[in-house]
Amino acid sequence: MRRRHLLTAAPALAAALALSACTPGPDAAPTAPSTAPAAIDAAALLAPFNLTGRDGRELVDHLEKLGGDDRPSELMASVRTDHLLLTTDAGEATLPLPADLFYVSVAPFAEQTHECFYHSLTTCQGELVDTPVTVTVTDEDGTVVHTAETRTGANGFVGTWLPRGTTGILTVTTDDGRTGRVNLGTGADDPTCVTTLRVA
Structure with a gap:
């Protein structure tokens, strides 16, 4: 059994899931087909949110502290194992992590x-x-x-x-x-x- 399967929620909790949207894993069933977002520069993607000038680790630490209305709702920032995946309507960018x-x-x-x-x-x-x-x-x-x-x-x-x-x-x-x-x-x-x- 792969380790990530050890982290599955207990069956009794299944009906109580979904406090909010998170990012599924690589084995998740695909959703409806969509066009891949355009790759753009990370600085250009982050500029509308006043988040430029930070490296991947700094951006993770900054965004993690935000909550509620302070979080940029038009920005998806998904922490992958070796990079931060940033997505908006304008496109997609990545920042490396340590x-x-x-x-x-x-x-x-x-x-x-x-x-x-x-x-x-x-x-x-x-x-x-x-x-x-x-x-x-x-x-x-x-x-x-x-x-x-x-x-x-x-x-x-x-x-x-x-x-x-x-x-x-x-x-x-x-x-x-x-x-x-x-x-x-x-x-x-x-x-x-x-x-x-x-x-x-």
Whole structure:
């Protein structure tokens, strides 16, 4: 079984999915045929949103902090494993992400979640907004790769840059003691969006 299949939402939650649109994975069934967007320069695509002058990592960090009406609704920013895919009505552009780091964003939930594979910085919305959490990542040997006391954003997500090639466990604990954990990988076939971590 491939690792990404371990991150599938529990069947009992299937009817409660779809808080907001996120980006499906590479194995998702295709939607209606469409014309591929025109490739354009990233700076030209970002100019109408006053987002030029940032590299891929800086843009990810900036957009992740936004929520609600602050997010540019006409821009789709999808975090892929090695690049940021930017799409508007004008076309499509990409920005590279750090070669040694992998960005993963988790939306811990208590009652409702949604399916996601590639994190969308401008459309994904999680349940637990502005919630204090402790995020810990341990590798297969039990070594702590990352730990931080932080809080979910206005979008209900908390993002983390991790070393590429990590395989282990992602644990999230809320300030009231609820905990959840899921398998995590940071390889070429792994998701950048984790929406299957239930805290209880």
